Amino acid sequence: MSVMSVYVDAVARPARALARDTGIVMARELRPVLADPFSVLFGMVQPLVFLGLFGPLLAGSLGGSEDVWPWFVPSIVVMTALFSTSTTGSNLLYELQTGAHERMLVAPVRRSALLIGRSLKEMVPLVGQALVIVLVMLPFGFRFDPLGGLLALALLAVFGVGLGSLSYALALAVRKQDWMFWLVQQTLLYPAMILSGMLLPLSAGPGWMQALARANPLAYVVDAERALFSGDYSASVGWGWLAAALTAVVGLAVGIRSMVRSAD
Amino acid sequence: MIRTRALTKDFTVGKGRVVRAVRGITLTVEPGELVAVLGPNGAGKSTTMRMLATLIAPTSGSATVAGFDVVADAAQVRRRIGYVGQGNAAGHHQKVRDELYSQGLMYGLRRHDARRRADELLAALDLTELADRKVSALSGGQRRRLDVAMGLVHAPSPSRGPGQPFLLFLDEPTTGLDPHNRANLWAHIDRMRREREMTVVLTTHYLDEADAMTERVVVVDHGEIIADDTADSLKAKLAGDRITVTAADPGRTAELAELVAKLPGARDVTVARRTTAESTVDSPDAADTVQARVDDGPSALPELTIAAHQAGIRIAATQVFRPTLDDVFLNLTGRSLRDGEATDSEESQS
Numbered sequence: 001m002s003v004m005s006v007y008v009d010a011v012a013r014p015a016r017a018l019a020r021d022t023g024i025v026m027a028r029e030l031r032p033v034l035a036d037p038f039s040v041l042f043g044m045v046q047p048l049v050f051l052g053l054f055g056p057l058l059a060g061s062l063g064g065s066e067d068v069w070p071w072f073v074p075s076i077v078v079m080t081a082l083f084s085t086s087t088t089g090s091n092l093l094y095e096l097q098t099g100a101h102e103r104m105l106v107a108p109v110r111r112s113a114l115l116i117g118r119s120l121k122e123m124v125p126l127v128g129q130a131l132v133i134v135l136v137m138l139p140f141g142f143r144f145d146p147l148g149g150l151l152a153l154a155l156l157a158v159f160g161v162g163l164g165s166l167s168y169a170l171a172l173a174v175r176k177q178d179w180m181f182w183l184v185q186q187t188l189l190y191p192a193m194i195l196s197g198m199l200l201p202l203s204a205g206p207g208w209m210q211a212l213a214r215a216n217p218l219a220y221v222v223d224a225e226r227a228l229f230s231g232d233y234s235a236s237v238g239w240g241w242l243a244a245a246l247t248a249v250v251g252l253a254v255g256i257r258s259m260v261r262s263a264d
Numbered sequence: 265m266i267r268t269r270a271l272t273k274d275f276t277v278g279k280g281r282v283v284r285a286v287r288g289i290t291l292t293v294e295p296g297e298l299v300a301v302l303g304p305n306g307a308g309k310s311t312t313m314r315m316l317a318t319l320i321a322p323t324s325g326s327a328t329v330a331g332f333d334v335v336a337d338a339a340q341v342r343r344r345i346g347y348v349g350q351g352n353a354a355g356h357h358q359k360v361r362d363e364l365y366s367q368g369l370m371y372g373l374r375r376h377d378a379r380r381r382a383d384e385l386l387a388a389l390d391l392t393e394l395a396d397r398k399v400s401a402l403s404g405g406q407r408r409r410l411d412v413a414m415g416l417v418h419a420p421s422p423s424r425g426p427g428q429p430f431l432l433f434l435d436e437p438t439t440g441l442d443p444h445n446r447a448n449l450w451a452h453i454d455r456m457r458r459e460r461e462m463t464v465v466l467t468t469h470y471l472d473e474a475d476a477m478t479e480r481v482v483v484v485d486h487g488e489i490i491a492d493d494t495a496d497s498l499k500a501k502l503a504g505d506r507i508t509v510t511a512a513d514p515g516r517t518a519e520l521a522e523l524v525a526k527l528p529g530a531r532d533v534t535v536a537r538r539t540t541a542e543s544t545v546d547s548p549d550a551a552d553t554v555q556a557r558v559d560d561g562p563s564a565l566p567e568l569t570i571a572a573h574q575a576g577i578r579i580a581a582t583q584v585f586r587p588t589l590d591d592v593f594l595n596l597t598g599r600s601l602r603d604g605e606a607t608d609s610e611e612s613q614s
Binding site: 021024027028031032035091094095097098099100102103104105106107108109263 | 317318319320339342343345347349350351352353354355356357358359362363366367369370371372411414
């Protein structure tokens with residue numbers, strides 16, 4: 001009876017059914033994360049190295065830490081999101097190999113939900129990691145605007161959904177040559193990072209780098225994060241939201257398309 | 265429960281090279297049947313099953329499963345089948361109970377029902393004590409039982425009588441398991457079938473398994489069905505029993521062979537060196553054993569013994585080999601089913 005009534009709903013209200021399927025997938029993805037919250041720290045090792053070793057260097061060469069933290073802490077927050085969401089496809093890659101993914105393709109859930117649920121889940125570890133960084137930096141003199149900080153996390157979450165989707169799409173695209181995943185991810189990661197002005201200001205770089213940065217959505221996200229954490233609601237915030245929203249829309253579209261075609 | 269008509273599947277490999285994995289399978293499976301699809305690796309067993317489970321679309325032909333077309337009504341088919349693929353269904357980072365619970369939700373159960381269903385299946389497949397373990401911590405046999413449990417999440421519950429028709433696909437359910445775990449898994453599948461209304465279609469390359477466990481064997485080779493019957497009737501029709509008889513005096517082996525040739529249905533009569541373990545040493549008079557195929561080995565041998573006695577030939581040893589499905593396959597194709605599977609050590613048993 002319950003199966004029957006759910007079925008009627010599925011036909012009558014596809015959006016509601018999609019939301020239900022997405023919720024199931026997201027809850028499934030979140031369970032291991034919540035059961036072992038320390039697992040999110042693994043994704044933070046590299047950003048914390050940058051924060052601990054690169055940060056003081058930056059402070060030394062650009063001025064005191066009071067000047068550098070408002071500039072560099074948002075960078076590290078974005079970097080953490082970048083590292084963890086761009087690698088998340090490897091989890092799917094693993095399930096593609098074991099058969100768990102195949103099992104879900106046979107299950108009566110919308111295939112789009114298999115992607116959306118996974119991508120939305122990215123927001124949780126991402127926000128958790130950002131909070132850890134901000135809290136760790138408070139004793140070192142990092143100060144931020146509370147409302148701006150909240151908006152900064154929201155913006156980052158939207159961006160993370162898009163990037164996570166792209167990472168899943170990559171995993172699906174290379175599922176028959178899985179080593180390609182890390183090759184592509186690493187090849188794209190560092191140029192995107194450097195060309196976002198995350199580590200060093202691009203204003204000191206040559207014109208062609210600045211031109212490339214203008215085409216890099218990550219650069220707008222980084223600028224907007226810095227502005228929001230400092231409580232500066234300027235035009236860069238708007239551009240940042242636009243870049244994040246575009247990344248999310250494109251990422252979800254590409255990801256869903258790959259997921260629907262992932263059966264063979 | 266399943267009706268296919270001229271089902272084919274082509275795969276494109278490399279530059280425009282097309283491999284025809286399935287070349288026109290027409291098959292009907294009635295509700296409640298237990299059918300084994302048997303064939304060598306690459307015969308098209310799994311491809312056929314994946315088409316029936318809505319994972320891949322057929323190149324041509326059509327198939328209905330539980331009354332719905334696998335392409336046009338894939339969503340309806342998915343609600344009515346359980347599918348246990350060759351891989352492991354559960355995510356390795358997940359806990360056993362959680363995966364069963366999620367699977368229940370995916371199949372439309374409400375939270376409360378999904379939770380109860382998970383507990384029922386854990387108990388049914390002896391997994392209750394492992395419920396809170398991570399899937400990655402399970403042994404191969406335990407993981408396979410969990411796979412079957414996942415495939416049964418929406419099967420009609422035995423306590424609530426017959427529900428809607430339910431079909432379970434098992435793609436090589438016991439491959440890679442040791443004999444103990446294979447027997448254990450089969451005991452579970454057997455019990456499930458007795459408790460509820462369900463149809464089971466499985467692929468296997470374990471001949472003994474298809475032989476002992478299933479009621480109907482569909483032999484597939486090169487993407488086509490080459491035989492479809494009960495194991496017993498396939499063996500009787502297509503193979504026959506093999507007997508070996510050893511004369512006490514090797515000098516009279518030829519005479520003995522003549523007697524063997526007169527037995528009902530005798531064919532393929534050959535004289536060979538005895539191949540039992542204790543006489544592997546080559547000797548000039550070693551060609552002392554007569555081999556043949558006969559219709560009914562157990563009743564032919566007493567007859568032969570009497571005839572030999574009357575002719576004054578003393579028989580030292582006799583043996584009857586019941587045919588295996590490999591003999592059936594050999595007779596159908598001229599190849600052994602095991603030829604392509606020499607690397608699989610489990611296959612060397614019989």
